[in-house]
Amino acid sequence: SLLTLVSCVKPPEHQVPKFSFPSNFYYLGNNTKEWNCRAWWKEFRDPVLEKLIDQALKNNYDLRLASEKILQMQAMVAQMRARRFPWLSVSSEASTLHFESSQSVMVGGSIPSTTSNSGYISSSTSNLNRATFSTSKSDHIESYNLSLMASYEVDFWKKLSSAEKAARWQLLATIWNRLTVINTLTAETALKYFQFQYLTAKLRVLKERVNLL
Numbered sequence: 001s002l003l004t005l006v007s008c009v010k011p012p013e014h015q016v017p018k019f020s021f022p023s024n025f026y027y028l029g030n031n032t033k034e035w036n037c038r039a040w041w042k043e044f045r046d047p048v049l050e051k052l053i054d055q056a057l058k059n060n061y062d063l064r065l066a067s068e069k070i071l072q073m074q075a076m077v078a079q080m081r082a083r084r085f086p087w088l089s090v091s092s093e094a095s096t097l098h099f100e101s102s103q104s105v106m107v108g109g110s111i112p113s114t115t116s117n118s119g120y121i122s123s124s125t126s127n128l129n130r131a132t133f134s135t136s137k138s139d140h141i142e143s144y145n146l147s148l149m150a151s152y153e154v155d156f157w158k159k160l161s162s163a164e165k166a167a168r169w170q171l172l173a174t175i176w177n178r179l180t181v182i183n184t185l186t187a188e189t190a191l192k193y194f195q196f197q198y199l200t201a202k203l204r205v206l207k208e209r210v211n212l213l
Helices: 040-044 047-059 061-082 159-212
Strands: 087-117 120-151
Touching (some): 040 047
8 A cells, every 4th residue: 555645834934134234335435425326427427428328228128128027027926916815707698599480371262163974973173362471480589697706715835925925026136137237238338438538539649649740
């Protein structure tokens, strides 16, 4: 004989590690003004650089994809949360059945007649004005059906709550991924812009040296 035992074990609670972060950077003084880290390129006060970065943020496909993934994960969180509540299902149905019935009626008459031939008498009938009429009748049957079903899953083993927490963590990861794309895009744009400014200035200095020769 074979005996099999199946059981469920509650998963351990996730412990978020605690970190201590400094209130400011080590090379900044206490009297330093607050720095806008989300729009750090504006600290250079260069309108050309700001315009280039704005165009990059509006037209970059990687950033659009990261933004769409955030919407997808928000919908996933809402779906996982909805599974923890009772849900109702309503369905309706309507149908109509048409049918026709027909009936034939024959109307007419007959006239008897007698003839004699060599002492023999014979009789016969003749049909006059016989006609057949057909009538039809149509009818229909309508039927309606409405059903309501309710369901609720009790979260004994924290399956639904764990799925919701996992979806929320994935949403946070997607949000930080979008911020990473923004930081990478702005940094690359600013780097290319300053390299262009450096090469332009270097070319101008070289032209001035050539003119002095």
